[in-house]
Amino acid sequence: MNSAFESKTNGTGSQAPFDLMEATVATAHAAMRDGRLTARQLVRGYLDRISAYDQSGPRINSILRLNPEALAEADRMDAQAAGKPAQALAPLHGIPVLIKDNIECGGIETTAGSLCLRGNMAAQDAFIVQRLRRAGAIVLAKTNLHELASGGETVSTELGQTLNPYDLTRTPGGSSGGTGAGIAANFGLLGIGTDGVNSIRSPASANNLVGLRPTMGLVSRTGLVPCGLTQDTIGPITRSVADTAVLLDAIAGHDPADPISSQGASHIPASYTVFLDPDGLKGARIGVLRHFFGDGPEHRPVNAVMQQALAVMETQGAELVAVDDAISPEELLASTLVHHYEMEHDLDAYLARLAPDVKVRSMKDIIASGQVHASVAGTLTTAAALAGKDAQYRERLQRQQALRRRLLDLMDAQRIDVLAFPHQRRLVAPIGEPQAERNGVLASATGFPAIVIPAGFSAAQRNAPQGVPVGLEFFGRPFSEPVLIRLAYAAEQALRARRAPHAAPALE
Structure with missing residues (x-):
């Protein structure tokens, strides 16, 4: 056990030392209240890992940069807590958070993993980071991502390739794979990712985690390096549904600088934790989307895990409803997404306001620099070619609206609470290969919420002695986060599928 967590006494005898591995907000705060843990010790423990x-x-390679003030902030938290009643801790008092590096944190560089954005020192926190700090959280580090959040493998010119801690030959998913790998490996207690197509739920699925893409409008995007604001959102990546609920309490809220966030204000409960x-x-009636499962030999590992997980949910009282509507993920990916049409406009608007130290002022400048990762260069070139194609863009927006209506009608007609499917039809890709057959398009094309939870593991493999994680996705109606949290928590408690990765065991 790390010496930072040696047991203390409270006058009534010795107490068990705090266990950093798989810690939750609740276990950390319980240890702080009974004197076994300080915020400094918690931060120090994660820094050691x-x-x-x-x-x-x-060399998992998930942490892009550390917050140099993290220990000092922890000391301030400890000083503030001294002499106060134990129950007076703020909701996230002293809790270290990993933040994806396309979200601005004051005084820390924000590069979105790109050498082109070196020198982008944020003058202030993004709105959600302000909310985290007000809740008592400590920004521990900024995490690697697929450069400019434009891919699913989490590789960047700044840091290179992040590894999956369950199989060091595989990617951690993406684009929020640095947060995913870091939270899975117990490098922080809570994580923040962003999601334009799959980017919160993909690393959650690949790293045996919980990942929530909130309803569009529930969480502010101010301070985000954008890919396309019709689809971009920010959300939690955690090791448990309970911590996702606590984190969502902190970040959900209206931000006048992001007008769409006004839509969510009336839908936020007193606390999401009451739905645990x-x-x-x-x-519960759970619609199982049959067309979101594969039927080839490469799909068998995922299908086996999903069949077992669905069977467990049935034993817990859920009614599974087979949904055979021909909803094709590939067709939706090809015909409904709009982020490439918006990327140049939205990214240019962000770059135009940056400090003079940042040499690029437009997406075309980034392309001309020749510095972006090869996997991103093609995406940017495609986005530049699609900018201004207004008729195509409007047609896709209309298809998104039609998809919203179709899904709501389907769920209403069959009295379905949520739709369920594997986030990825095959195991997460090996390093050097692109992700294939991810199912996150329903939420990204509609703006409706979805949550991924650990469903289990494939059979053990040579490079994955625990097996490779498989994630189960629940998709819901707009602002149905309470329903998603309720069902996800109950499923999580029944499945008990979360395991710490073999590559990052407890420190001695």
Whole structure:
């Protein structure tokens, strides 16, 4: 056990030391209240793990930059808590958070993983980071991502390739794969990612985590390096549904600088934690989207895990409804997404306001620099070619609206609470290969919410002694986060599928 967590006494005898591995907000705060843990010790423990496993050992390569003030901020938290009643801790008091590096944090560089954005020192926190700090959280580090959030493998010119801690020969998904790998490996307690198509839920699925893409309008995007604001959103990546609920409490809210966030203000409950019901699956009708499962030999590992997970949910009182409507993920990917049409406009608007130290002022400048990763260069060139194609863009927006209506009608007609399917029809891609057959398009094309939870693991493999993680996705109606959290929590408690990765064990 790390010496930072040696047991203390409270006058009544010795207490068990705090266990950093798989810690939750609840366990950390319980240890703080009874004197076994300080915020400094918690931060120090994660920094030690980052040093041992991210920069050394297996070199998971998930942390792009550390917050140099993290320990000082922890000391301030400890000083503020001294002498106060134990129950007076702020909701995220002293909790270290990993932030994807396309979200601005004041005083820390924000490059979105791109050498082109070196020198982009944020003058202030993004709106959600302000909310995190007000809730007592400590920004521990900025995480690697697929450069400019424009791919699913989490490779960048700034840091290179992030590894999957369950199989060091595979990617961690993306684009929020640095946050995913870091939270999975216990490099921080909570994580923040962004999602334009799959980018929160993909790393959650690949790293045995919970990842929530909120309803568009529930969480502000101010301070985000954008890919396309019709689809871009920000959300939690955590090791448990309970921590996702706590984190969503902190970040959901209206931001006058992001007008769409006004749509969510009236839908936010007093706390999402009240929906953490272990019996929440009883009576639930879950629509299983058959066309979101593969039928080839490459799909068998995922299908086996999903069949078992769905069977467990049935034993918990859920009714599974087979949905055979011919909804094709590939067709939707090809015909409904608009981020490439918006990328130049939205990215240019962001770049135009940056400090003079940043040499690029437009997407065309980024392309001309020749500095972006090869996997991103083609995406940017495509986006430049699609900018201004207004008729095509409007047609896709109309298809998104038609898809919203189609899905709501389907769920209403069959009295379905959520749709369920594997986030990815085959196991997450090996390094050097692109992701294939991800199913995140329903939420990204509609703006409706979706949550991924750990469903289980494939059979053990030579490079994956625990197996490769498989994620189950629940998709819901607009602002149905309470329903998603209720069902996800009950399923999580029944499945008990979360495991810490073999590549980053507890420090001695």
